[in-house]
Amino acid sequence: MTYALETRLALATTALDTSRLPDLLAELEGADWALVFSGEAELWRALAEIVGNAVVRADARLPLDETALKAADFTTATLDADWKGSLVWLPETDERAMKRARRAEARVVVDATFCPGGGALASGATFVALRDAGALTGHGDVAFAALLGKGERPVVRARSIEPLAAALVLRDLPTLSARLARQTRGAHTLAERLGERATEVSGGTLLVSDDLADTTLFSEAAAIGGVRAARRAVAGGTLLSVGLEAVEDLWRDVTGDPVNESVKIVDEPATLELPERTDELDENTPEANSANAPVSVEITDEETDETESVGPDEPFDAPVAETNDELAEEQVEPIFPEPVDAPLLPDLPEVPTARGETTDPAEDLAPDQRAAYERLREWRNAEARRQEVSRFIVASNATLAEIARTLPQTEAELRAVRGMGPERVRKYAEPILNMLRGMR
Secondary structure, eight states: OOOOHHHHHHHHHHHOOGGGHHHHHHHHHTOSEEEEESSHHHHHHHHHHHHOSOEEEEOTTSOOOHHHHHHTTOEEEOTTSOOTTOEEEESSOOHHHHHHHHHTTOEEEEEOSSSTTOOGGGGTOSEEEEOOSHHHHSSSOOOOEEEEESSSOOOOOSOBOOHHHHHHHHHHGGGHHHHHHHHHHHHHHHHHHHGGGEEEOSTTEEEESSOOOOOSSSBSSSOTTSSSOEEEEETTEEEEEOOSSOHHHHHHHHHTOOOOOSSOOOSSOOOOOOOOOOSOOOTTSHHHHTTSSOOBOOOOTTGGGGTTSSSOOSOOOOOOOOOOHHHHHSOOOOBOOOOOOOOOOOOOOOOOSSTTOOOOTTTTOOHHHHHHHHHHHHHHHHHHHHHTSOHHHHOOHHHHHHHHHHOOOSHHHHHTSTTOOHHHHHHHHHHHHHHHTTOO
């Protein structure tokens, strides 16, 4: 039996056959091959062997290892100059960036470090790169980097990943989709609240244009893309990476509002020491009795705004039950909250690829194509809600715009659309083609 990718990722944690890691990563990104390395320095050495010593024009929001770049004889430059013959390094791609790269005969590398699994190769990127395993595993304790592409697998001399590191990546891959969906929602919420001060980058990351004061939760020691909130100083401001913390706590951390200091935040794993109670509770006191008392939880409209979280964000302090003889004898049935279908957030705004450029993939669509695009977006949002995943995992706005532009009528035509790899065609061909039937 042939299982879906999500199932194969889950099964990989059982056998932990580390030789399968390159193939699983290649399938995740829609690549023909994947090279896995022991760190970012080895990634740059491998690229130098493959493409030579090109000029790397990188998005300023990506914190590349400048030392490793220079050691591999690469030179760096900004995106706002001529791309002729360059290696263009972007957090994501779009039709406008690809047209510019083709005119300049530049090779595009999409940096999927913050947001693995975007399928950028289907949109025309030459390579996909992962500089570390922060988002891939959720932690910064794995020495890892990867390069993925189409066509024949290149042979390089760079040092490959260690077996233990590969096993750790395989262990955490099955949770990638759930983690990334929640982190993306959190980043979108913070970006909306910060307004013009913030720009979403990719996945759970956003750039704040001004220098932030010291933060407690957003740590410079945590891995970008990991389960802990992280921050880095980059050109143009501060890069924030949303973890799995409660969004309200992260908001207070960014704005400087006081937070609960009873829990000590540590950058390395440690035993959490909770304060001990020195007073003894009498078994007949209300506090002692409340431990076993049933709890009635009432959900308000305000609280349901946060129901998209994967799990509880904050501990719930149960109300103290009153004690009297009648209450002790009465058997109260607990009331549990019913599941709430939280509304999916609006589409994430497209991120500019260079100064002054917009990246709306649907801006040049004809009226009938625009209607098809809106129908496709409605379907995509509903499908993402049904699967409880981020919308980009189903299909990006750029992919939907390309489908609306070409209006494919067969699976073969749909497969030729940029962004629709074999896995997406297998899962979504039927509903997409049904929507577009007879429109061309």
